[in-house]
Amino acid sequence: MADATVTTPGRAPARPGAAPPRDPRPRRRWVPSYSTRDQLTGYLFIAPQFVGIVLFVLLPLVLIFWYSFNEWNVLAGTFRFVGTENFEKLMGDPKLAPVLQATGIFSAGLVVLNLGLALLLAVLLNRRVRGITVFRTVFFSPVVVSLVAWTIVWSFLLQDNGGINGLLQMVGVDGPNWLREGPTAMASVIVVQVFKNVGLNMVLFLAALQGVPQEVQEAARMDGASNRVLFWRITVPLISPTILLTSIITIVGSLQVFAQIAVLTQGGPGISTTVLVYYLYQQAFDFHHFGYGSTLAILLFAIVLVLTIAQWQLRKRWVFYEN
Structure with missing residues (x-):
């Protein structure tokens, strides 16, 4: 029986055993x-x-979180599981209450002074005056200066025989040893940090003020609103989103300050300026208790998280443009 060949219209018949033709x-x-x-x-x-x-x-x-359930001593080369022992130590630590108090004082003073001064500078610099750009640059320049260099310069100025007391002696005032007395040491650290970062919030506030519609302000003035009423009733509500942003940034930043404390006071005198971050550093890297240091880090994380969530929830009550 002859082999059958399959033919396709327009193609040559395929030979038996040959490869199938390629699709053109x-x-x-x-x-x-x-x-x-x-x-x-x-x-x-x-x-x-x-x-x-x-x-x-x-x-x-x-x-x-893993290290907080262990005790790791780098010098001794030991790493052992201790369960909740570090958390129990945290609850019974006699230094924790003064450290949290110092942290609260530092954060409250820094936030109030920073935001208040930044808003004041933004209002004063939000004018079309010749040379105003120079003043804006002067107030913003500390932001771009090295943090350690800025703090070292202030440490020399705040010494007992430093530049600040030298200026006070010229007017007949005997200045204190700013960094060696409890109240003045905390105030000095706060002021140094305020001057370092106030320029950043000032620029943010300045941008927000320049975005306030002029027609709204003019309408309020025509209705007889004074400058005070205009600021608190018109300007502040319109820039409230920026106030929320700067407050969150400043509060979180105040809880993470370390270099200023380490350079200026080393947590002293006593533990009057020992904030939580510096206390964490001491436990982990000075005393080599990495497990307990990790537990303190969890406490710091919880504080920052709670404060941020609280501010975010409160925005619905006082931030403009929110439903």
């Missing part, structure tokens, strides 16, 4: 759509930030 139509390659390419581009852009958050934020948080 070009193969369609997968080409990502514009939306897919945009998504891939977006993922590539956020990939470095995402990797950084995982490596330097999330992973350290997990390790801190």
Whole structure:
């Protein structure tokens, strides 16, 4: 019986045992759509930030929780599981209450002075006056200065025989030893930190003030509103989102201050300026109690988280543009 050949119209008959003919139509390659390419581009852009958050934020948080249930002494080379012993030590630590008190005083003083002075400077500099740019630059320049260099300079100025007391002696005033007496030491640290970062909040407030509609202010003036009423009833509500932002940044920053304390007072005199971050550093790196230091870090994380959530919830009551 003869082999049957299959023929296709327009093609030569296929020979028995031969490879099937190639399809003359070009193969369609997968080409990502514009939306897919945009998504891939977006993922590539956020990939470095995402990797950084995982490596330097999330992973350290997990390790801190793990270390808090252990006691790790680097000098002795010991690492042992202690359960909740570090948390029990935290509840019975006699120094914790003074440290939290110093932290609260420092944070409250820094937030009030920083935000108040920044808003005042922004209002004064929000004018079209010749040379106003120079003043803006002068007040913002400490923000870009090295933190350690700024603090070292102030440590010399605040010495018993430093520049501040030298100026006071010129007017017949015998100044105190600013960094060696409890009340003046805390006040000095707060003022140094305020002068360092007030320029940043000033710029944020200045940008917010320049965004306040002029027609709203003019309408209030035509209705007989004074400058005081205009500021508190019109300007402050309109810049309340910026006030919320600066308050969150300032409060969180005040709870993380370390270099100023380490350079100016080393937590003294006594423990009057020992804030929680510096106490954490002492326990972990001076006394090599990394487990207890991790427990203090968890306490600091909880305080920052609670304060941030509280501010975020209160925004619904006083921040403009919120429902």
